[in-house]
Amino acid sequence: MTKNRYVIEPIGIIRSKLTDLADAPMQGIEGGYEAWLELSLQVAEGLFGIKAGDHLIVLTWLHLAQRDTLQVHPRGRQEAPLKGVFATRSQDRPNPIGLHQVRVLEVAGQKLKVAPMEAIDGTPIVDIKPVLSQKNDR
Amino acid sequence: MTKNRYVIEPIGIIRSKLTDLADAPMQGIEGGYEAWLELSLQVAEGLFGIKAGDHLIVLTWLHLAQRDTLQVHPRGRQEAPLKGVFATRSQDRPNPIGLHQVRVLEVAGQKLKVAPMEAIDGTPIVDIKPVLSQKNDR
Numbered sequence: 001m002t003k004n005r006y007v008i009e010p011i012g013i014i015r016s017k018l019t020d021l022a023d024a025p026m027q028g029i030e031g032g033y034e035a036w037l038e039l040s041l042q043v044a045e046g047l048f049g050i051k052a053g054d055h056l057i058v059l060t061w062l063h064l065a066q067r068d069t070l071q072v073h074p075r076g077r078q079e080a081p082l083k084g085v086f087a088t089r090s091q092d093r094p095n096p097i098g099l100h101q102v103r104v105l106e107v108a109g110q111k112l113k114v115a116p117m118e119a120i121d122g123t124p125i126v127d128i129k130p131v132l133s134q135k136n137d138r
Numbered sequence: 139m140t141k142n143r144y145v146i147e148p149i150g151i152i153r154s155k156l157t158d159l160a161d162a163p164m165q166g167i168e169g170g171y172e173a174w175l176e177l178s179l180q181v182a183e184g185l186f187g188i189k190a191g192d193h194l195i196v197l198t199w200l201h202l203a204q205r206d207t208l209q210v211h212p213r214g215r216q217e218a219p220l221k222g223v224f225a226t227r228s229q230d231r232p233n234p235i236g237l238h239q240v241r242v243l244e245v246a247g248q249k250l251k252v253a254p255m256e257a258i259d260g261t262p263i264v265d266i267k268p269v270l271s272q273k274n275d276r
Contacts (some may be wrong), residue, residue, distance in 0.1 A: 004262065006199050008233050026231040043232055048222035056224075059235060070184040082188035085264035086194075094181055095146050095174050095264045097197055097235065124142065126233045128224035134267040 008040060008061060010124035011046075012039035012110075019121045032116025037125055038136065044110035048127075052107060058100040059127040060119050065096030097126060146199060148262035149184070150177035150248075157259045159202060170254025172243065175263055182248035185266075190245060196238040197265040198257050203234030235264060 016035035018024055025032060037058065039047060050056070069092035071082040085093040102114035112128075154173035156162055175196065177185060188194070207230035209220040223231040236257055244251035250266075253261060 004148065005150075007200075008144040008146060008166070010142065010144075011232050039200065043208060043224075045224040046224045046231070048209060048220070049225035050222065054225075059233075063142070063144075070181060071186060081187070082244070083183040084188065085236070086181075086184045087187035087192075087268060089267055089270065093265060094149050095197075097265050099195065099237075099267065099270070101270075124144070127231060127235050129227055129237065130225060132227065132237070132239075 008126055010061060010126060011128075012037055012125040014060065014117065014119050014121060014125060016117060016119070016121045018118070021120055024120055025118045025122075028081045032100075032118040032133040034113060034115040035091060035117035035119070037112040037114060037128070039110040039112070039125070041110060047107070047110065047112070050104060050107060050112065050128075052104050054104045055131040056102055056104060056114070057129045058102055058114070058117070058125060059129070060098040060100065061124040061126050062091040062096035062098045062119070063124060064091070066092040067096060069093065096099055098123070103136055141194040144230055146264055148178075148199060148264060149181045149266075150263040151197065151203055152255065152257050152259060152261040152263060154255060154257070154259045156256070160202055162258055163256045170238075172251060172253040172257040173255035173257070175250040175252055175266070177248040177250070177263070180250060185245070185248065185250070188242060188245060188250065188266075190242050192242045193269040194240055194242060194252070195267045195269055196240055196252070196255070196263060197267070198236040198238065199262040199264050200229040200234035200236045200257070201262060202229070205234060207231065236261070239269060
């Protein structure tokens with residue numbers, strides 16, 4: 001087993017009206033919000049080629065997650081049998097990376113307006129990728 | 139802009155016959171290999187509920203990537219115009235997290251046999267999630 005550790009330096013931050021985790025939908029498809037991805041100026045040129053209408057996968061660091069959780073009751077229902085976190089989308093997991101499939105509504109400098117986004121205001125952004133299809137460039 | 143940094147501790151490692159990046163297909167759908175996901179014993183109970191036939195997203199840390207690259211020629215074609223790395227699936231990017239959609243072929247203790255996997259032998263595994271659909275549990 002590797003003992004290496006790797007350091008993530010966020011490339012930006014989510015700006016959203018959604019500020020309370022208790023109000024957050026469990027998945028964007030269940031009612032996410034419009035949000036701005038505010039990229040750091042240092043990585044802004046990495047956005048070159050992204051335009052309104054594009055479908056992207058946004059990777060976030062779910063900074064409020066419990067990293068020592070390995071099993072959960074799916075969707076927080078105590079009556080549901082425990083499941084391994086890797087069999088669920090629980091935010092609580094050893095490396096709490098969130099995946100969010102969004103559409104770009106607007107590009108303004110190093111900011112992208114996207115929807116739907118269920119991560120709360122202040123969530124760090126780790127990476128952005130195009131949605132994978134046979135046509136996408138590597 | 140947040141100045142926080144976050145530490146990833148890999149949950150396991152890819153075991154594959156694919157050992158040379160030069161032989162790796164650009165995407166799993168372009169001809170990935172069968173591979174074993176060897177999870178650390180400490181996180182093994184997080185696999186509870188995963189079974190053969192499941193569709194998963196495996197997140198890896200592409201440890202050979204260049205983290206200071208912000209623009210690339212898509213698919214390495216020098217004649218293609220430069221594009222921002224966030225508009226591509228290039229492994230070279232500030233936080234080189236790979237996304238791999240796979241099917242589970244076999245579960246053996248804390249090991250999962252999956253395909254197709256284009257990441258090379260020794261690539262650290264960061265997270266595992268079910269493929270998202272309306273039916274999936276959070």
